Amino acid sequence: MTDYTEIGYDVADGILTITLSRPDKLNAFTPVMMSELLLAFDAADADDDVRCVIVTGAGRAFCAGADLSSGGKAFDAKHRGQTSDEPSRDGGGRVSLRIYESTKPVIGAINGAAVGVGLTMTLPMDVRLSSNAAKFGFVFTRRGIVPEAASTWFLPRLVGPAQAAEWFMTGRVFGPDEALAGRLVRSVHPVTELMTVARRLATEMTESTSSISVALARQMMWRGLAFPTPYRTHLADSRGMRATGESKDAYEGVSSFLEKRAAAFPDKVSRDLPDIFSDPQPSWAADLPL
Numbered sequence: 001m002t003d004y005t006e007i008g009y010d011v012a013d014g015i016l017t018i019t020l021s022r023p024d025k026l027n028a029f030t031p032v033m034m035s036e037l038l039l040a041f042d043a044a045d046a047d048d049d050v051r052c053v054i055v056t057g058a059g060r061a062f063c064a065g066a067d068l069s070s071g072g073k074a075f076d077a078k079h080r081g082q083t084s085d086e087p088s089r090d091g092g093g094r095v096s097l098r099i100y101e102s103t104k105p106v107i108g109a110i111n112g113a114a115v116g117v118g119l120t121m122t123l124p125m126d127v128r129l130s131s132n133a134a135k136f137g138f139v140f141t142r143r144g145i146v147p148e149a150a151s152t153w154f155l156p157r158l159v160g161p162a163q164a165a166e167w168f169m170t171g172r173v174f175g176p177d178e179a180l181a182g183r184l185v186r187s188v189h190p191v192t193e194l195m196t197v198a199r200r201l202a203t204e205m206t207e208s209t210s211s212i213s214v215a216l217a218r219q220m221m222w223r224g225l226a227f228p229t230p231y232r233t234h235l236a237d238s239r240g241m242r243a244t245g246e247s248k249d250a251y252e253g254v255s256s257f258l259e260k261r262a263a264a265f266p267d268k269v270s271r272d273l274p275d276i277f278s279d280p281q282p283s284w285a286a287d288l289p290l
Helices: 031-046 091-100 151-159 161-170 176-181 191-206 211-224 230-245 248-258
Strands: 007-012 015-020 052-057 061-063 106-110 113-115 127-131 187-189
Touching (some): 015 031, 052 061, 106 191, 151 161, 211 230, 230 248
Parallel strands (some): 127 187
16 A cells, blocks of 8 residues: 555545645645656556545645745756756646546546646546635746646647637636636535535446446547547447447346346456557448548
């Protein structure tokens, strides 16, 4: 079991709650927090007892962005010990892409301020819920840097390019009502009710569903956003239907429906998840404009 120092890791009833935990620093993002988030999502994918992940913050903030305690040199790679002129890998991007690759659905329960990387890390999460005390900001242009964490890929796909451009280029901080109107968050709740709503949604995603089906649906949706045509999605759909149609989960899903009982899906993500994206191209797809 990993000993985490800047996040909490708690599994109960099939739901993993990851809590960003530097409350005295408004959960500001550090290299340690980055490493621990990567480890946590690796552990979640490997654990079949984890069916859904909720990410939230300790105290009054979700994540107030990068730790700026080093002052004006906070974003200077040479200050962090980099000697090469080659660009170093963006830490926020490592977290965002790891969440993107998750085989479990991810819910962001944004309890307070979510600014900079504290906001961009939520974009590859499947659902974002906001408390009525939350504040949001893509503040990069006001800090003299650029949007990171692959946010210029994720945000326009979530809210549209015009809304994304406005938030990126003004760098302003805005409240939950604007976030809801701009479709950044799914809903807004009192702080005291936020985690209850998040757990209720997580339970709905997990208690009557196949973990394999959920994992594949998540990957198909996110990867499909980058496909140039629907034909490539059709190819993934066809591979997925072939792979899952002959699975134990499919037999159980149909049988339980006909027998009017709760399903007990036997397949496990850790051992049974098929690869539907890199299989050899079937002959019938040769003439499709993939």
